[in-house]
Amino acid sequence: xxxxxxxxxxxxxxxxxxxxxxxxxxxxxxxxxxxxxxxxxxxxxxxxxxxxxxxxxxxxxxxxxxxxxxxxxxxxxxxxxxxxxxxxxxxxxxxxxxxxxxxxxxxxxxxxxxx
Amino acid sequence: xxxxxxxxxxxxxxxxxxxxxxxxxxxxxxxxxxxxxxxxxxxxxxxxxxxxxxxxxxxxxxxxxxxxxxxxxxxxxxxxxxxxxxxxxxxxxxxxxxxxxxxxxxxxxxxxxxxx
Numbered sequence: 289x290x291x292x293x294x295x296x297x298x299x300x301x302x303x304x305x306x307x308x309x310x311x312x313x314x315x316x317x318x319x320x321x322x323x324x325x326x327x328x329x330x331x332x333x334x335x336x337x338x339x340x341x342x343x344x345x346x347x348x349x350x351x352x353x354x355x356x357x358x359x360x361x362x363x364x365x366x367x368x369x370x371x372x373x374x375x376x377x378x379x380x381x382x383x384x385x386x387x388x389x390x391x392x393x394x395x396x397x398x399x400x401x402x403x
Numbered sequence: 404x405x406x407x408x409x410x411x412x413x414x415x416x417x418x419x420x421x422x423x424x425x426x427x428x429x430x431x432x433x434x435x436x437x438x439x440x441x442x443x444x445x446x447x448x449x450x451x452x453x454x455x456x457x458x459x460x461x462x463x464x465x466x467x468x469x470x471x472x473x474x475x476x477x478x479x480x481x482x483x484x485x486x487x488x489x490x491x492x493x494x495x496x497x498x499x500x501x502x503x504x505x506x507x508x509x510x511x512x513x514x515x516x517x518x519x
Contacts, residue, residue, distance in 0.1 A: 322507065331407070331493060331510035332446070378445050390459050391508075393445035 290315045290383035294394035301369045302402050309364040309397045311379030320382035321362040322391070323353055327375045335377075338362060349373070369401045405430070407496050407511035415517045416484050424479040424514045428496030434458075435477040436508060437469055438493040446493055452477055453499075481516075489518045 293312045301307045313319055323335040336347025343355045353364045364377060379394040408427045416422050428435050434453040438446035451459035452471035466482045475496075481488055492515075495508035 324510075329512075331512045332495075332508075334507040334509070337507055380445075390448045390451070390461065393447070395443075395445045 290381070290392060292379055292381050292392050292394040294377075294379055294397045296397050297395075298398045298400065300400045300402065303371050304368050307366050307369040307373070307399065307401070309377050309379075309399060311362045311364065311394060313360055313362065313379075313381045315381050315383050315392075319362075321353075321355065322380040323347065323351070323362075323364050324378045324380065325349075325375050326378065326396070332378065335364070369399075371401050371403050374399055374401045407494055407509050409492075409494050409511040409514050411514060412512065413515045413517075415519060417519050418484055418486060420484050420518075421480065421482045422484060422516060424481075424492050424494075424516070425476065426479070426494030426496075426511060427476045428494075429509055432496035432498050432509070433475055434497045434499060435471055435475065436495045436497075437477070437479045438495065439463075440491045440493055440513070442490070449479070484518045486518050489516060491515050 291314045295310055299309055321338040324332040325335055326332045335351050336345050336353055338345045338355045346352045351364060351366050353362055355362050376396045376398050378396045380391045383392045407429055410425045426435055436451040437449040439449055440446045448461040449463050449467055450469040455471045469479045471477045491513040493513045494511045497508045
């Protein structure tokens with residue numbers, strides 16, 4: 289079955305420390321992977337994506353993600369967390385074939401950055 | 404430039420009623436997708452439209468329907484509302500069919516539907 293897993297419901301980090309939000313996936317073929325962020329009472333915002341190429345992808349707001357094919361993971365990272373990074377983070381992967389392709393979303397990870 | 408807009412922002416209905424949600428994509432975007440996000444969960448794909456044609460459908464009952472207009476705006480209709488339909492309904496637009504081209508989607512702020 290094609291799926292996305294975000295194994296942590298919540299991640300807590302101190303401001304200035306590095307952060308990692310984990311994502312693993314299971315799809316057939318080459319994956320298209322995405323990270324989105326959702327701030328309270330706002331819609332989802334695109335952070336970054338992996339289609340092909342370098343395994344380390346750089347995105348918005350200083351975030352980056354590392355694609356690891358052998359571990360089927362696409363973890364989101366940031367070297368130094370800010371309090372303003374506190375939000376809900378979603379990993380998504382393209383699944384299906386032809387006109388049945390769609391994005392499958394993880395359940396989200398709530399990131400809390402403490403001052 | 405205006406982003407994706409949705410109306411209304413909030414809506415309260417009772418069981419059995421019908422509701423219509425509206426979405427205007429970013430200018431130039433031809434693809435609109437609808438998602439349902441229940442509190443505490445990730446978005447669940449409902450429909451995708453591209454060039455006014457349905458290009459994808461998620462696992463939702465026939466009570467859910469949608470359409471896309473010549474100006475690429477879209478409506479989501481839900482009939483015979485159930486309590487479980489209470490959720491944030493998100494509209495996303497993209498230049499092409501996001502899932503095929505790998506394009507990112509741009510989301511509106513959502514419509515919060517409460518069914519009593």
